[in-house]
Amino acid sequence: MILLAMLAVPLAGALLMLMPSLQSARLHGTVVSGITLVLALAAALAFDHGRPGMQLEVDRAWAPAIGLRFHLGVDGISLPLVVLTALLTFLCFLYLLRHPASGGGSPALLTALLLVLEVGMLGTFVALDLVLFFVFFEVVLIPMYVVIAVWGGARRRAAAYKFILYTLLGSGVLLVGLLLVGVNAGTLDMVELAARHGAGLSRGLQITAFLLIGLGLAVKAPMWPLHTWLPDAHTEAPTVGSVLLAGVLLKMGTYGLVRLALPLAPEGAEFWAPWLGLLAVIGIIYGALACLAQRDLKRMIAFSSVGHMGFVLLGIATLTPVGVNAALFGNIAHGLITGLLFFLAGAIKERYGTGDLDELGGGMLARAPRLASILTFACVASLGLPGLAGFWGEMLALLGAYRPDGGLPRETFVTFMVFGGLGAVLTAAYFLRMLAKITHGPARDDHRMVLTDDESVVPAVTRHEYAAWVPLIALTIAIGLWPKLLLDLTTAPVRALLGGG
Numbered sequence: 001m002i003l004l005a006m007l008a009v010p011l012a013g014a015l016l017m018l019m020p021s022l023q024s025a026r027l028h029g030t031v032v033s034g035i036t037l038v039l040a041l042a043a044a045l046a047f048d049h050g051r052p053g054m055q056l057e058v059d060r061a062w063a064p065a066i067g068l069r070f071h072l073g074v075d076g077i078s079l080p081l082v083v084l085t086a087l088l089t090f091l092c093f094l095y096l097l098r099h100p101a102s103g104g105g106s107p108a109l110l111t112a113l114l115l116v117l118e119v120g121m122l123g124t125f126v127a128l129d130l131v132l133f134f135v136f137f138e139v140v141l142i143p144m145y146v147v148i149a150v151w152g153g154a155r156r157r158a159a160a161y162k163f164i165l166y167t168l169l170g171s172g173v174l175l176v177g178l179l180l181v182g183v184n185a186g187t188l189d190m191v192e193l194a195a196r197h198g199a200g201l202s203r204g205l206q207i208t209a210f211l212l213i214g215l216g217l218a219v220k221a222p223m224w225p226l227h228t229w230l231p232d233a234h235t236e237a238p239t240v241g242s243v244l245l246a247g248v249l250l251k252m253g254t255y256g257l258v259r260l261a262l263p264l265a266p267e268g269a270e271f272w273a274p275w276l277g278l279l280a281v282i283g284i285i286y287g288a289l290a291c292l293a294q295r296d297l298k299r300m301i302a303f304s305s306v307g308h309m310g311f312v313l314l315g316i317a318t319l320t321p322v323g324v325n326a327a328l329f330g331n332i333a334h335g336l337i338t339g340l341l342f343f344l345a346g347a348i349k350e351r352y353g354t355g356d357l358d359e360l361g362g363g364m365l366a367r368a369p370r371l372a373s374i375l376t377f378a379c380v381a382s383l384g385l386p387g388l389a390g391f392w393g394e395m396l397a398l399l400g401a402y403r404p405d406g407g408l409p410r411e412t413f414v415t416f417m418v419f420g421g422l423g424a425v426l427t428a429a430y431f432l433r434m435l436a437k438i439t440h441g442p443a444r445d446d447h448r449m450v451l452t453d454d455e456s457v458v459p460a461v462t463r464h465e466y467a468a469w470v471p472l473i474a475l476t477i478a479i480g481l482w483p484k485l486l487l488d489l490t491t492a493p494v495r496a497l498l499g500g501g
Contacts, residue, residue: 002046003072003126004058006039006086007119014115017108026100029111030093033086036118040086047079052492054128054191062132067188071128076489077258077328077497078125081251084335085125088247089118091468092240095343098464099350101238105150113143114240121248125255130178130188133260137174140249141167144241152236159229159236166219166229174216174256181209181264194263197499203267210268213261214276220253223276223313224283227306231290234302239346242298246305247339251331254312258324262316263497269319270407277317277401277412281419283310288426292433297355298345300434301338304382307423308334308390314420315397319408321494323400328490329483330393333476337390340378340472343465347371351459357437364439370461372439374469379431381476384424388480394424 013032017025047055054073062068074082092114101110120139127133141164149160182188184201198206219226230250234242262269287307294300308330315327349355351368364372381388384395401417404410461469479485 001058002039002043003056003074006036006043006082007072007123007126009036009039010089010115010118010122014112014119017112017115025107025111026093026096029114030090030097032115033090033093033118036122037086037090040083040122043074044079044083047074049076049489052076052496057128059128062129068131069129069189070132071189071191072126073128073191074126076491076493078255080328080332080486080489081125081248081255081335082122084251084332085118085121085248087471088243088335088339089114089121091339091343091471092243094464095468096240098462099239099346101151101240105146110147110151113147114244117143117147117244121244121252124252128190130182130190130193130260133190133256134171134175134178137252137256138171140252141171144245144249147241148233148237151238151241154236155232156236159232162229163233166226170216170219170226172216173212177209177212177214177216178260180205180212185264190259190264194259194497197263198266198268201265206265206268207271208268210261210265210272213265214257214272217253217256217261218279218313221250221257221309221313222253222306223279224286224306224310225279227283230306231299231302234305234342235296235299239342242302242342242346243339246302246342247335250305250309251335254309254316254327254331257313257316258327258494258497262319262324263499266499270405273317273319273405273408274412277314277416280310280313280317281416281423283307283313284420284423285426288423288430291430292426295357297348297357297360297434297438298342300357300430301341301345304341304427304430305334305338307427308338308382308394310423311394311397311420314416315393315400317416318397318400318403318413319405319498320400320403321491321498322396322403324494324498325487325490326393326396326400328494329389329396329479329486332479332486333389333393336472336476336479337378337381340374340469340476341382343468343472344371344375344378347461347465348375357434360438362438362440368460374461374473376435376439377473379435381480383428383431387477389476391480392483394420398424 057073060070062070123136145160145164222230284307287303290303291300312327312330315323381390384390398417401413404413
């Protein structure tokens with residue numbers, strides 16, 4: 001019942017925001033998301049690491065006439081994402097206590113939307129029925145749309161429209177693919193379907209189903225060339241919206257590929273894997289080159305997500321335990337590091353009045369040494385420095401491409417590995433270029449800068465910012481030094497999903 005409570009608490013918290021007598025919306029959100037995080041940690045503690053199957057299951061009849069069940073559960077694939085989601089949501093509310101989002105909406109509305117968003121994100125990772133998965137997958141769309149449209153930047157409406165149109169179109173394709181599998185297999189239960197490994201589904205149907213499901217999920221991932229909604233949404237969203245969008249929503253797409261597309265249609269996966277690998281590598285190179293051309297800090301971080309998620313997709317395309325483990329590891333690493341980067345981008349814009357790299361100028365190490373130091377840490381973690389979380393996902397994805405599944409063309413994937421390695425070099429180039437541009441060199445006088453009494457420094461990092469950032473820093477170091485923490489969780493269920501027992 002832990003999983004049921006974990007979904008019920010934020011939902012109840014969102015409904016309580018309808019009460020006009022509630023005094024502090026942001027404090028309420030912090031308490032509710034804190035309780036949800038405790039429940040997620042309780043699920044992690046109750047999880048039996050020696051048993052690879054689904055655990056903590058809830059299975060109730062939902063619509064028996066059409067075979068729908070309210071079926072929830074977690075395994076080593078979904079548990080890290082559940083904890084990451086609860087943690088990032090809590091940290092966002094902590095950040096909002098001292099740094100409220102600017103915009104025309106009320107704090108109560110923002111709190112309710114973020115809590116509903118948390119329900120959708122958590123539900124996606126614990127749902128074990130195809131239709132239930134789709135329902136939770138869709139729950140996140142309207143709250144994120146409103147968060148961008150109401151609390152976003154100057155071009156927030158256009159960014160919000162693009163976000164909702166792309167994701168709704170992707171969702172329509174996804175639903176067709178899910179129903180195609182469910183109707184022909186005679187069940188909507190994801191556990192049973194995964195155990196069959198495509199048995200009872202013809203090769204042609206699997207190829208079609210993988211294409212439809214993959215396209216629907218690729219929009220959310222986002223995979224090149226379906227990524228064009230992402231830079232605008234990230235750039236215009238408020239800080240907490242960007243953190244949750246990059247930290248969790250993108251993972252819903254890649255998680256769905258692993259949880260649904262690979263085990264439900266393995267022959268389709270083998271057919272489309274080289275194309276998935278090709279698009280992933282193009283995304284890696286394109287994302288890095290686009291970052292080198294950016295002048296806005298948030299937009300650069302957004303394009304970096306296209307490249308990083310390209311490594312995740314490349315790992316999935318290898319159809320090997322090493323590659324899929326790399327994808328799952330990369331999901332968590334990207335959520336931690338890019339979440340931190342967007343927190344920092346918000347803090348910089350709040351202090352300097354701009355996110356334009358040219359207007360920021362240099363000298364941040366002199367004027368804001370702690371902020372600049374944390375930014376440097378986040379950048380070197382994102383570029384894949386060994387010993388930090390960002391390294392393992394990229395390295396293992398390239399290793400998986402070097403030794404793909406036996407049914408895939410090895411020469412093709414070795415070529416993908418070479419271009420992926422080039423993308424990693426370009427990633428280092430744009431992050432180091434950005435650091436050289438804004439943290440080093442002489443400080444630039446800017447009349448819009450928010451200064452303290454001593455005009456040589458900007459305001460110090462606040463306690464609430466430290467509270468939001470330090471857990472992400474600590475976890476980035478912890479799983480970078482001890483990758484076994486995650487790999488031990490994911491290895492057995494990944495082998496089972498791929499049919500290896």
